[in-house]
Amino acid sequence: ILNVEQSPQSLHVQEGDSTNFTCSFPSSNFYALHWYRWETAKSPEALFVMTLNGDEKKKGRISATLNTKEGYSYLYIKGSQPEDSATYLCAFSTGGGNKLTFGTGTQLKVEL
Amino acid sequence: SAVISQKPSRDICQRGTSLTIQCQVDSQVTMMFWYRQQPGQSLTLIATANQGSEATYESGFVIDKFPISRPNLTFSTLTVSNMSPEDSSIYLCSVGLLGSHEQYFGPGTRLTVT
Numbered sequence: 001i002l003n004v005e006q007s008p009q010s011l012h013v014q015e016g017d018s019t020n021f022t023c024s025f026p027s028s029n030f031y032a033l034h035w036y037r038w039e040t041a042k043s044p045e046a047l048f049v050m051t052l053n054g055d056e057k058k059k060g061r062i063s064a065t066l067n068t069k070e071g072y073s074y075l076y077i078k079g080s081q082p083e084d085s086a087t088y089l090c091a092f093s094t095g096g097g098n099k100l101t102f103g104t105g106t107q108l109k110v111e112l
Numbered sequence: 113s114a115v116i117s118q119k120p121s122r123d124i125c126q127r128g129t130s131l132t133i134q135c136q137v138d139s140q141v142t143m144m145f146w147y148r149q150q151p152g153q154s155l156t157l158i159a160t161a162n163q164g165s166e167a168t169y170e171s172g173f174v175i176d177k178f179p180i181s182r183p184n185l186t187f188s189t190l191t192v193s194n195m196s197p198e199d200s201s202i203y204l205c206s207v208g209l210l211g212s213h214e215q216y217f218g219p220g221t222r223l224t225v226t
Contacts, residue, residue: 098208101154102154
């Protein structure tokens with residue numbers, strides 16, 4: 001059984017704060033690590049896909065790192081804005097890479 | 113990328129009935145998947161929808177409960193049969209593009225069974 005753990009479960013921050021979330025996954029048979037942002041009533045939006053140990057990806061104020069040897073990834077948001085409020089999901093795939101195993105997500109609320 | 117639509121966006125159904133959810137993609141895709149998210153749980157893969165052949169189900173999911181059709185490379189349906197309140201979930205379809213690690217998701221169907 002593959003378990004993907006995310007922490008914290010939820011987070012309230014003030015506008016302008018920087019924050020980060022953790023995703024832990026099994027380090028054996030690793031293929032790829034995905035981060036998604038999911039707003040209510042919308043499609044989960046793909047943020048990053050990372051495959052190599054040490055990968056760092058950045059999109060605007062959001063960045064992510066990957067450590068496949070110890071089985072964790074961090075997602076960072078710099079200068080949080082209210083529009084960043086969403087659930088952030090990570091998902092792990094093995095082998096051929098088609099099947100994603102998701103964590104339960106981190107629910108972020110950014111307040112003015 | 114791919115643009116995916118789902119119908120219906122939400123429904124409230126009585127126990128014992130069935131609901132068919134449609135997933136339409138704006139381009140031909142090789143891989144289509146169906147997921148569900150029960151309240152408080154993670155997104156869980158139900159099955160891979162195979163074009164022209166029977167779907168491949170994950171452990172804990174069976175064809176009689178979740179029959180899937182995939183008549184072509186842009187469309188699939190998932191039926192939730194003989195529903196019970198435990199089937200109340202968000203159901204999402206996703207697609208994978210050949211040569212890409214990424215999966216793209218539809219907006220989901222929010223199902224409540226009373």
